[in-house]
Structure formats: structure tokens, C-alpha cells
Amino acid sequence: MRRLLIVALLTLLAVPTAIAVEPDEIISDPALESRARALSKELRCMVCQNQSIDDSDAPLAHDLRVLVRERLQAGESDQQVIDFLVARYGEFVLLRPRFSWHTALLWFGPATILIIGAFGVLVLARRYRATRAAEQETLTAAEADRLSDILRGGRQ
Amino acid sequence: MIAEFGHYALVLAFALALVQASVPLAGARKNDPVLMAVAGPTALAQFCFIAFAFAALIICYVRSDFSVLNVFENSHSAKPLVYKLTGVWGNHEGSMLLWVFILSIFGALVALFGANLPARLKANVLAVQSSIAAAFLLFILITSNPFLRIPEAPFEGRDLNPVLQDPGLAIHPPLLYVGYVGLSISFSFAIAALIDGRIDAAWARWVRPWTLLAWIFLTLGIAMGSYWAYYTLGWGGWWFWDPVENASLVPWLAATALLHSALVMEKRDALKVWTILLALLAFSFSLIGTFLVRSGVLTSVHAFANDPTRGVFILGILALFIGGSLALFALRAPMLKQGGLFAPVSREGALVLNNLFLVSACATVFIGTVYPLALEALTGDKISVGAPFFNATFAPLFIPLLVVVPFGPLLAWKRGDLLGVAQRLVGAAAVAVIAVAVVFAMEGGGPILVPFAIGLALYVMAGALTEIVERTGLLRVPLATAFARAEGLPRSAWGAAFAHFGLGITLLGVIGETQWSLERIAELRPGQSISIRRYDLQFDGMATRQGPNYRDLAAHFTVRRHGDFVGVMEPAKRNFPSRATATSQTALMTRGVSQLYLSLGDANPDGSLAVRLYYKPLVLLIWFGALVMAIGGVLSLSDRRLRVGAPKPARSKAALSPAE
Numbered sequence: 011m012r013r014l015l016i017v018a019l020l021t022l023l024a025v026p027t028a029i030a031v032e033p034d035e036i037i038s039d040p041a042l043e044s045r046a047r048a049l050s051k052e053l054r055c056m057v058c059q060n061q062s063i064d065d066s067d068a069p070l071a072h073d074l075r076v077l078v079r080e081r082l083q084a085g086e087s088d089q090q091v092i093d094f095l096v097a098r099y100g101e102f103v104l105l106r107p108r109f110s111w112h113t114a115l116l117w118f119g120p121a122t123i124l125i126i127g128a129f130g131v132l133v134l135a136r137r138y139r140a141t142r143a144a145e146q147e148t149l150t151a152a153e154a155d156r157l158s159d160i161l162r163g164g165r166q
Numbered sequence: 167m168i169a170e171f172g173h174y175a176l177v178l179a180f181a182l183a184l185v186q187a188s189v190p191l192a193g194a195r196k197n198d199p200v201l202m203a204v205a206g207p208t209a210l211a212q213f214c215f216i217a218f219a220f221a222a223l224i225i226c227y228v229r230s231d232f233s234v235l236n237v238f239e240n241s242h243s244a245k246p247l248v249y250k251l252t253g254v255w256g257n258h259e260g261s262m263l264l265w266v267f268i269l270s271i272f273g274a275l276v277a278l279f280g281a282n283l284p285a286r287l288k289a290n291v292l293a294v295q296s297s298i299a300a301a302f303l304l305f306i307l308i309t310s311n312p313f314l315r316i317p318e319a320p321f322e323g324r325d326l327n328p329v330l331q332d333p334g335l336a337i338h339p340p341l342l343y344v345g346y347v348g349l350s351i352s353f354s355f356a357i358a359a360l361i362d363g364r365i366d367a368a369w370a371r372w373v374r375p376w377t378l379l380a381w382i383f384l385t386l387g388i389a390m391g392s393y394w395a396y397y398t399l400g401w402g403g404w405w406f407w408d409p410v411e412n413a414s415l416v417p418w419l420a421a422t423a424l425l426h427s428a429l430v431m432e433k434r435d436a437l438k439v440w441t442i443l444l445a446l447l448a449f450s451f452s453l454i455g456t457f458l459v460r461s462g463v464l465t466s467v468h469a470f471a472n473d474p475t476r477g478v479f480i481l482g483i484l485a486l487f488i489g490g491s492l493a494l495f496a497l498r499a500p501m502l503k504q505g506g507l508f509a510p511v512s513r514e515g516a517l518v519l520n521n522l523f524l525v526s527a528c529a530t531v532f533i534g535t536v537y538p539l540a541l542e543a544l545t546g547d548k549i550s551v552g553a554p555f556f557n558a559t560f561a562p563l564f565i566p567l568l569v570v571v572p573f574g575p576l577l578a579w580k581r582g583d584l585l586g587v588a589q590r591l592v593g594a595a596a597v598a599v600i601a602v603a604v605v606f607a608m609e610g611g612g613p614i615l616v617p618f619a620i621g622l623a624l625y626v627m628a629g630a631l632t633e634i635v636e637r638t639g640l641l642r643v644p645l646a647t648a649f650a651r652a653e654g655l656p657r658s659a660w661g662a663a664f665a666h667f668g669l670g671i672t673l674l675g676v677i678g679e680t681q682w683s684l685e686r687i688a689e690l691r692p693g694q695s696i697s698i699r700r701y702d703l704q705f706d707g708m709a710t711r712q713g714p715n716y717r718d719l720a721a722h723f724t725v726r727r728h729g730d731f732v733g734v735m736e737p738a739k740r741n742f743p744s745r746a747t748a749t750s751q752t753a754l755m756t757r758g759v760s761q762l763y764l765s766l767g768d769a770n771p772d773g774s775l776a777v778r779l780y781y782k783p784l785v786l787l788i789w790f791g792a793l794v795m796a797i798g799g800v801l802s803l804s805d806r807r808l809r810v811g812a813p814k815p816a817r818s819k820a821a822l823s824p825a826e
Contacts, residue, residue, distance in 0.1 A: 031687055031778075032687070032767060032768075032776055033687050033688055033689045033767075033776050034689075036687060051553070051554065052554050054550045054552060059408070060406065060407075060408045060409060060550070060552060061406070062552065062553070065399075065401050065403065065406075100548065101547070101548070101549050101550075102548040102549060102550055103550070104549070104550060105550050105551070105552030105553060105554050105555065106552065106554035106555045106558065107549045107550065107551060107555065112541060112545065112547055112549075113537075113549065115533070115537070116533060116534065116537045116551065116555075119529065119530070119533040120526055120527075120529060120530035120533065120559050120563065123525070123526050123529045123530075124522070124523075124526040124563065127522045127525060127526060128522060131510075131518055131519070131522060134510075134518070135510040135515075137507075138507050138508065138509060138510065141507055142507075
């Protein structure tokens with residue numbers, strides 16, 4: 011952990027002098043290469059601050075990009091590559107966390123809030139209807155007179 | 167001596183802040199006008215002392231006084247003057263001082279321009295405002311004092327992080343901080359209303375301009391930060407869903423929701439409790455944002471453990487203000503009287519929908535940002551939440567919002583006619599359909615969502631114009647009449663149209679950049695060229711240039727379009743000897759609203775050079791749209807009704823009152 015921090019610090023200080031994906035990494039098969047790029051965007055460069063390995067110029071990101079391409083060239087599916095990396099580095103490597111019990115709140119949070127909010131709006135709408143209905147029922151003769159006065163343009 | 171004066175001024179400001187936070191509050195309780203009147207002058211005096219301290223730190227930086235630890239750590243004698251100045255807030259201690267300085271400016275503004283506020287409200291607002299200042303001043307004095315001396319002064323400073331030596335990042339923090347801190351005013355007003363247990367439409371009329379002001383600065387600050395990241399970081403992205411960015415987006419979303427709900431409250435006296443809650447939340451998010459960025463907790467939860475005093479202090483401030491305000495809300499909100507009713511289909515209804523989606527989007531970003539931190543702190547599990555998560559969750563919440571946007575201003579208050587509004591939006595929908603067809607024909611096969619996204623963006627833009635077109639009678643009446651009517655339209659109507667139009671522009675830029683960007687990665691030798699779209703870039707060679715405190719190794723590229731010379735691009739690697747670090751300087755060439763973007767990689771021993779070249783269509787629209795949004799904010803701010811106390815012609819008052 012301590013070493014990881016030091017590495018992170020060093021990469022932060024030694025600001026980019028290189029670009030992310032380097033020319034010699036690119037593989038000749040365009041279909042595989044575009045799969046590799048798409049995968050790279052989902053994988054975290056673990057020594058960087060919230061960068062994908064596609065964006066990062068850290069040496070580790072370079073190694074991972076090469077690794078992803080090697081695995082794809084060996085004929086593995088995207089899922090197999092991801093599984094391999096997760097087995098090696100843990101879930102930390104995924105920028106889109108997998109759904110599991112400890113990410114349930116993360117994935118369901120937005121929908122839950124939207125639903126609760128929508129429910130609140132519905133309650134508001136119902137209360138409006140109820141109040142209107144109640145008002146219509148309880149309009150006394152005096153109120154009706156006053157109302158028609160007002161509607162005719164009179165002011166109190 | 168100047169550093170000690172600055173330090174002492176901070177101590178005095180802290181003492182004044184304590185007075186201002188307590189005496190007016192007691193005065194408001196006892197209804198004692200003398201005690202309440204203490205608030206104004208102390209707010210001004212507090213501002214003067216903090217301004218003095220801030221000026222003292224600036225002087226230390228300008229003089230390169232390396233006996234001051236903060237200057238030694240963040241400055242260098244050879245640094246250009248402008249970066250000596252901006253270095254003041256390029257570090258933790260200085261930026262905290264800037265934060266509290268802006269806070270005191272806002273306090274002083276309320277004291278100066280609040281003459282027409284009810285005395286109790288003013289006293290309470292200034293007291294709450296000052297309690298925030300007191301907490302921050304204590305934090306600075308105890309844990310983050312920028313005026314600490316070094317016993318034996320070094321000859322040279324360590325220099326500011328080269329990444330921060332950039333005009334974009336020089337003005338980004340102040341813009342953002344004005345936005346963050348500006349939200350403290352609506353927070354203070356909300357707390358004051360809760361303390362008093364009273365709230366009326368005049369309250370909303372007061373809160374809206376302050377929120378609007380904060381929102382304008384937040385918008386500009388976020389856009390500036392995004393553009394900075396785009397041209398600095400060298401891989402052409404403009405939004406990374408980085409926690410630091412999210413920390414500013416969350417308050418922006420909350421402030422946007424607040425602006426809209428305060429509108430309902432002002433016009434229709436409804437949604438009071440909700441507006442108060444939003445005002446509390448918006449500033450709470452600002453506080454969290456400031457501290458997430460400043461505490462270092464984002465890099466690692468362990469940063470907290472490394473510096474326990476700061477961490478504990480920060481948690482204490484957050485708990486006090488967020489927990490305290492929400493507890494007060496829970497106690498007092500039931501006492502507030504609910505306001506006017508409205509039909510589900512009405513402008514209020516549309517604004518409620520707006521709030522629903524904005525708040526959900528805000529919560530999504532917030533949860534995604536703090537979730538990994540919370541999970542690691544609680545269970546020790548480390549996960550990452552990055553761009554793929556946010557793209558997957560944020561977009562579905564924002565798209566329905568965009569569909570609703572044009573309906574809002576067209577619906578009538580209280581009870582609207584959905585069908586009628588839909589008919590009036592036929593023009594906007596037609597624009598969208600044509601756009602979808604044209605883009606689809608041009609694309610001929612790309613992702614099917616792209617034409618629809620472009621259509622949505624144009625629909626939002628055309629929808630924003632619909633109200634203006636209708637109210638001026640453009641296309642129906644003679645042009646001169648339409649212009650005359652346009653002048654007579656309330657500024658706030660123009661403001662809304664501009665802001666919504668800007669939203670559409672930004673969306674257009676986002677889609678263009680993300681979907682149509684082209685990328686070339688290559689190794690070039692001098693004389694070789696690389697082409698992208700219709701442009702050819704020829705690599706002519708490398709040259710060195712000497713800057714004030716750096717040395718550039720620049721590559722010279724000649725850009726031709728169809729063989730015609732259009733310009734040169736000179737991306738560079740910039741070496742800062744004082745820190746023994748280098749930055750990559752990208753080269754940008756603007757073509758209309760699109761850009762060519764060129765950044766350098768490593769030079770190989772064989773003389774070839776790795777380059778990364780992008781063609782970014784419509785990319786400038788992203789920030790241009792934000793600018794238009796901010797202009798909309800300024801227009802709305804200049805509306806007569808928001809300039810509280812501005813004389814109102816009797817005629818318009820009579821004309822308006824039946825509608826209100």
C-alpha cells in the first residue's frame with residue numbers, strides 16, 4: 011500500500027511527457043485494436059488518479075495495454091480479459107464496478123432516488139386533486155357569492 | 167513583518183466573526199434593534215481584516231519572501247509575476263484563505279445592499295454567514311496557517327507545480343470559489359428563515375439573485391476547468407468524471423435545481439419547504455466539494471490518517487454545518503406554511519419535473535463520487551467508479567430532462583395546456599426531425615443514437631427560441647414591431663431562452679466531440695506528414711525556445727488543407743528546471759467551431775517523434791454553450807424585479823398583478 015502511494019505520488023509529480031497509447035502498441039488488426047481501445051477505456055490505471063489505461067501515460071498503463079492486446083490476439087473474449095485482470099488486480103481495476111451486494115447501493119441509488127422523488131410528485135398531484143375536490147364540495151353559498159363577485163372583476 | 171500582520175489580521179477577523187455570529191442572533195431573539203445592528207458593521211470590518219490578510223499573503227508572494235513556508239513551497243523568484251499571484255491560491259493554505267476572503271466579500275455585500283431587508287432576517291443571515299466564516303478562520307489558524315515562517319530562510323523557492331502555471335488554471339479556482347461560496351448566501355437565508363420559522367415570497371426574491379450569481383460563476387468555473395483539462399492533459403478529453411470535477415458538478419446541479427424551484431416559490435409561493443431544503447443541500451455539496459478536493463481524501467482515504475488534525479477538523483465542520491442545518495430543517499420545516507397549489511400540468515409542474523431529474527442526476531454523481539471512499543472506509547474493499555459508470559447512469563436521467571426543458575417556459579402558471587404547448591413546439595420538433603433525417607443520411611450507418619442526439623440538441627435550441635419568437639410575434643408581424651416587442655420582453659425571459667439555448671449548444675458540442683472525433687497516432691521523422699480529415703500536417707523539425715522559467719522543446723508542423731497552407735502548429739514539451747519536471751504543451755488550431763489537436767509523445771533515439779493528432783468536430787460548442795448559459799444568467803440577473811428596491815413603473819405593476 012505504501013509503495014502504491016509512493017508510485018502514485020511520483021506519477022502525479024512527473025507530469026505527462028508522453029502520450030497515452032503509443033504507436034508501437036497498436037496492433038495491425040483494426041477490429042482487435044478497436045476492441046482493445048474499448049476495453050482500455052473500462053480499465054483503471056491503478057497508480058493514477060482516476061484515469062483509464064487508455065488515457066494514462068504511466069508505465070503500468072502501458073504494460074496493461076500491451077497485456078490486453080496480447081490476450082485479445084491470443085483469441086480471448088472481452089469478458090475473459092476482464093476476468094483475468096480482475097483475478098490479478100481485484101475489482102479496483104474496473105472503472106464500471108460489477109454489480110454485487112457491496113455495490114448494490116451504488117447501482118440502485120439513482121433509480122431509488124428517482125422513484126422516491128416521483129412518488130413525492132404523485133403525492134403532490136393527488137393532494138391537489140383531493141383539495142380541489144374538497145373545495146368544490148365545501149363551497150358555501152356565501153363563498154359562491156364572493157367568488158362570483160371576484161370573477162365579475164370586483165375587488166375586496 | 168507583513169506576514170505577522172496578516173496572521174494577526176486573521177486572528178482579529180476570527181474574533182469579529184465570533185461576535186457577528188452571536189450578538190445579532192441574540193438581538194433577533196430579544197428583538198433588540200441595537201444588538202441586531204451590530205451585524206452590518208462587523209461584517210464590513212471582518213471583510214477588511216480578511217482582505218488585509220489576503221493582501222499580506224499576496225505581498226509575500228510578490229516579494230518572493232521565502233522565509234514564509236507557504237511561499238517557499240509554492241513559489242520561485244524566476245516565476246512570471248502573474249503566476250506568483252496565482253500561486254497564492256495554488257496550494258491548500260492559500261486557497262482556504264481565498265475561500266474565506268470570498269465568503270467575507272459576500273457577507274459585506276449583504277451588509278451593504280441589505281438595507282431593505284427586514285432587520286431580523288438581515289441579522290440572522292449575517293450571523294449564520296459569520297458562523298461559517300468563524301469555522302473556516304479557526305480551521306486556517308489551527309491547521310492551515312499560510313503565514314508560518316521558516317527559521318532560516320532558504321535562498322530559492324520550490325516553485326509552483328508546473329501544471330498549475332497556466333492562465334486557465336490561474337482564474338479557474340477563483341471563479342469556482344465565488345460559485346461555491348455564493349451558495350452560502352442562500353444557505354444563510356434558508357437557516358435564517360428556519361430560525362425565524364417564517365418564510366414568504368420576498369424571501370425567494372432575495373435568494374434568487376444570489377443563487378443566480380453563484381450559478382453563473384460555477385458555470386464559468388466548471389467550463390474553464392474543463393477547457394483547461396482539455397488542452398493541458400494531452401489526450402483530448404474534456405470531462406473525465408474525476409472526483410475533483412464531480413465535486414464542482416454536484417453543487418452546480420443542485421444550484422440549477424434551486425434556481426428553478428426558487429422561481430416557483432417567488433411567483434407562486436409554492437414549494438417552500440423543498441426550496442429551503444435545496445438551498446441547504448446546495449451549499450452542503452459546496453462544502454463537501456471544497457473539502458473533498460482540499461483534504462486529499464480523494465487520492466486516498468489514508469490521506470486523512472496521515473494528517474489527523476486537518477481531517478478531524480474537516481469532518482467536524484461538515485458535521486456541524488450539514489448535520490446541524492438538516493436537523494434544524496427537520497425540526498422547523500413542519501412549521502412552515504405550505505403555499506399555493508397547482509395542477510400537475512402547469513409551469514410549476516414542469517419545474518417540479520426539472521427538479522426531480524436534476525436532483526436525481528445530482529445524487530447519482532454524488533453517490534458515484536463518494537461511494538468508493540465510503541466503501542473503503544467501512545469495509546476496506548477498494549473499487550473504482552469511473553467514466554463508464556457515470557455515462558451509463560447520468561445520461562438516462564438527463565435525456566428526459568432535455569425533452570421537458572422547452573415545455574417549461576411555454577406552460578402557463580397554475581394550470582397549463584399540454585396539448586397547446588405541444589402544438590406550439592411543433593416547429594422545434596420539425597427542426598429536430600429534419601436534423602435526424604439529415605444526420606442519418608450523412609452518417610449512413612453509424613450508431614443509430616447519434617442522429618437522435620443531434621435532433622434532441624436542436625430541439626432544445628429551437629424550443630428555447632420558440633417562446634421569444636412567439637412573444638415578439640417574429641415571422642408574423644413586421645420586423646420593426648417584433649424588435650420593439652423584443653426590447654419590451656422581461657430580461658428574465660431572455661435569460662431563460664439564452665440559458666436553455668446554451669444547454670442545447672453544449673449538447674451539440676458534446677455529441678460532435680464524442681461521436682465524430684478522429685484520432686491518429688503515429689511516429690514521424692522530419693519531412694514526413696500525417697493527415698486527418700482534409701488536413702495534412704507536415705513535421706518540419708524540432709527547435710528549442712527559452713521561456714522565463716522553463717525551456718520548450720517544440721515541434722514545428724505545417725498544416726495544409728487540400729494542399730493550401732493554413733497555418734503552423736507547435737506542440738512542445740516544457741521543462742521546468744526548478745522542479746525537474748516537464749509538461750506537455752498541446753497545440754490547438756481552431757477551424758470554425760472545430761479544432762485540430764496535436765500533442766507530443768516521446769522522441770525516439772532514431773530521430774522519430776511520436777505524435778497524437780485529433781480532429782475534434784464542434785468541440786468548441788461545449789464551452790461556448792456554457793458561456794451562453796452564463797450570459798443567460800447575467801441577463802436574468804439584470805431583470806428589474808431582481809434588483810430589489812429598483813423602482814417599478816406603476817403601469818407594469820398594474821398589468822402584472824392579476825397574473826401573479
